[in-house]
Amino acid sequence: MSSNSLTITDNRTNRTFTLPIENGTVRAMEFRQMRTSDDDFGLMLYDPAFMNTASCRSSITYIDGDRGILEYRGYPIEVLAEHCTFLEVAYLLLFGELPNEAELKNWVNEITHHTMLHENTKQFMENFRYDAHPMSMLVSTVAALSSVYPEARNVHDAANRLRQIKRLIGKMPTIAAMSYRHSVGFPYVYPDNDLNYTENFMNMLWRMVEPKYAAHPVLARALDILFILHADHEQNCSTSTMRAVGSSLADPYLSIASAAAALSGALHGGANEEVLRMLDEIGTKDNVPAYIKRVKDGHGKLMGFGHRVYKNYDPRAKIIKWTAEQVFEVTGRNPKLDIALELERIALQDEYFVTRKLYPNVDFYSGIIYQAMGFKPEIFTALFAIPRTVGWLAQWQEMITDAEQKIVRPRQIYTGQRTRSFVPMEERHGASMVK
Ligand code: CMC
Numbered sequence: 001m002s003s004n005s006l007t008i009t010d011n012r013t014n015r016t017f018t019l020p021i022e023n024g025t026v027r028a029m030e031f032r033q034m035r036t037s038d039d040d041f042g043l044m045l046y047d048p049a050f051m052n053t054a055s056c057r058s059s060i061t062y063i064d065g066d067r068g069i070l071e072y073r074g075y076p077i078e079v080l081a082e083h084c085t086f087l088e089v090a091y092l093l094l095f096g097e098l099p100n101e102a103e104l105k106n107w108v109n110e111i112t113h114h115t116m117l118h119e120n121t122k123q124f125m126e127n128f129r130y131d132a133h134p135m136s137m138l139v140s141t142v143a144a145l146s147s148v149y150p151e152a153r154n155v156h157d158a159a160n161r162l163r164q165i166k167r168l169i170g171k172m173p174t175i176a177a178m179s180y181r182h183s184v185g186f187p188y189v190y191p192d193n194d195l196n197y198t199e200n201f202m203n204m205l206w207r208m209v210e211p212k213y214a215a216h217p218v219l220a221r222a223l224d225i226l227f228i229l230h231a232d233h234e235q236n237c238s239t240s241t242m243r244a245v246g247s248s249l250a251d252p253y254l255s256i257a258s259a260a261a262a263l264s265g266a267l268h269g270g271a272n273e274e275v276l277r278m279l280d281e282i283g284t285k286d287n288v289p290a291y292i293k294r295v296k297d298g299h300g301k302l303m304g305f306g307h308r309v310y311k312n313y314d315p316r317a318k319i320i321k322w323t324a325e326q327v328f329e330v331t332g333r334n335p336k337l338d339i340a341l342e343l344e345r346i347a348l349q350d351e352y353f354v355t356r357k358l359y360p361n362v363d364f365y366s367g368i369i370y371q372a373m374g375f376k377p378e379i380f381t382a383l384f385a386i387p388r389t390v391g392w393l394a395q396w397q398e399m400i401t402d403a404e405q406k407i408v409r410p411r412q413i414y415t416g417q418r419t420r421s422f423v424p425m426e427e428r429h430g431a432s433m434v435k
Contacts, residue, residue: 010034010043025054044411051308056243056405060093060394061234065309070316072232073097081319086227087111087197090169090390093232094397108196114170115191115200117178118148122188125178134179134382135264141175142168143257152251155400164252165393172389173197176382177204183378198223201386206374219373222327226366229316230384232391236308238262238269242392243399244408252396259392260385266303269384271363272370275304276377279336279368288342296352304364305347311357320365327369334372340365 001007006019006026013036019026032042047053062071070077073092080089084098091099091107099107124144128137145167146152152164178188181204189204192213199220203213233239242259246252263269282291295302307314328334344360347353367380375383399405 008034012036023057028053044413046413050240055235055240055408056399056402058234058395058398059096060398061232061391063234063309065307066311068310068312068315070233077229077315078319081225081228084228085196086224086231086387089228089231090387093390093394094165110166111170111197112193112200114167115174115193117171117174121145121148122178125175125182125188128182130182130185132179132183134176134183134379135260135270135385137179137182138175138382138385139257139260139264141179142172142253142260144253145171146251146253146257149251149253152253153249155246155249155251161252161397161400165397168252168256168389168393172386173201174204176379176386177201179382180205180376180379184376196220196224198227205379216330218326218330222323222369223373225319225323226369226383227387229319229362230387232388232394235395236268237265238388239392239395242396243405246396246399247405247408252393255396256389256392259388263385263388264381269363269381269388271303271361272367272380272384273377275340275363276336276367276371276380278303279339282339282343285339285342288339288346292343292346292350296350302343302347302353302358304361304367305353306356306358307361310359310361313359314361316362317360317364320362320369324365324369324372327372331372331374334368336368336371337365340368 001018002020004021006021007016008019009016013034015034017030017034019030028045031045034043035041045053060073062074063069072080072089073096075092075098080092084092087108088099088104090111091104121141121144125137125141128140149164149167151160154160174191181188186208189207191200192203193200195203195213195215199213199215202215202220202223207213235243238259241262242255245258246255250258266274278291282288292302294300324337328337344364347358352358366383367377370380370383371377
């Protein structure tokens with residue numbers, strides 16, 4: 001018997017099973033052979049919120065949550081943030097290798113020429129309510145692109161997939177910027193193909209009457225670094241959504257819209273907006289201890305703290321803190337930074353946070369930089385969705401081409417009643433609709 005195996009005795013039957021261990025996992029389907037009778041379905045694994053279930057093999061992103069390590073295709077995030085542009089990293093995530101000079105030039109050119117939206121899509125966006133949240137607009141507009149590119153549903157055609165991938169990466173900043181301009185009542189700005197990816201995004205957000213927008217190079221580079229940090233994070237909630245929806249062979253626009261919807265929640269990409277609200281609520285450094293006490297007493301969470309995988313400092317938060325210094329030299333210091341630093345200082349010494357291994361995550365400092373750069377909190381999650389689109393697409397492509405993957409379909413433990421007699425209307429007691 002291989003030592004790389006797990007032996008289990010089913011005490012109900014006294015039968016013993018030996019399961020192979022591969023990559024530190026056993027296959028859940030092996031448990032189905034553990035049955036008490038011929039008509040027994042077999043053992044299942046119960047894992048709400050997928051705390052300990054690997055759903056795929058992936059060669060895209062590596063995280064060691066205990067040591068605070070993050071790598072894309074084997075390259076440490078710190079190295080990529082220092083030396084690469086966002087589109088270079090996008091190429092790496094999608095194709096597995098860093099591009100050479102000619103490949104990068106061609107890639108940037110291709111993405112740049114997919115930044116325009118069809119005028120119909122622009123008109124579609126104009127019809128949202130005047131104060132629509134940019135994330136609601138972004139999710140709906142990306143879904144609507146499915147009607148503009150119906151051929152996208154041919155997800156098994158590699159060339160067709162690549163065309164949609166380029167379109168999505170090119171158009172995401174345009175959609176995010178137009179969503180923002182709509183929410184503040186400004187006319188939409190068309191893409192400027194002379195500018196690089198992040199500069200063009202800043203142009204579409206902030207250009208007013210000047211004939212040509214000139215982004216501050218330090219701020220444009222800071223945004224590019226933030227995009228690199230957010231580009232992928234393996235099987236998080238939105239990426240798992242992308243894979244799950246994509247596994248039904250839905251087209252990539254609908255799958256990205258679903259992933260972006262998952263991202264919008266306050267526990268995921270919506271956290272950066274919530275951090276700013278929390279810092280506003282705290283108001284001054286002196287109020288930090290009382291706020292922390294409130295959290296420990298069970299009233300809310302410290303937003304931007306904690307992570308399912310990182311039980312150490314999130315490496316992205318470290319790079320963001322460093323980037324913040326560069327940004328503040330241009331914009332002046334955001335006074336909220338002092339409250340955030342005080343929160344971090346007290347929390348990292350507090351037994352509640354120490355024993356639970358709760359550290360600042362990527363969202364803790366990102367909002368403070370974004371605000372200093374002039375972004376309003378409502379656009380923060382869209383700032384996350386733009387780069388994460390690359391990760392979603394890389395993971396989707398990996399899923400589609402993985403022979404082991406099928407339509408996602410978890411099991412359940414049924415806890416309801418069985419085969420009841422029908423109750424006529426006049427005999428029903430009803431049920432409270434509020435649970
Ligand atoms: N503030 C206070 N307590 C917390 C926090 C927090 N931010 N996060 C976790 N805890 C406590 C939690 O109450 C639990 O305590 P106990 O064991 O006494 O019940 C313990 O720590 C373990 O937490 P959990 O809820 O089981 O952890 P999880 O892996 O299910 O949740 C999380 C991870 C990120 C959803 C959670 O830490 C959280 O809600 N953080 C705040 C929201 C946030 O910053 N989200 C952004 C995540 S990073 C970027 C991204 O994914 O988009």
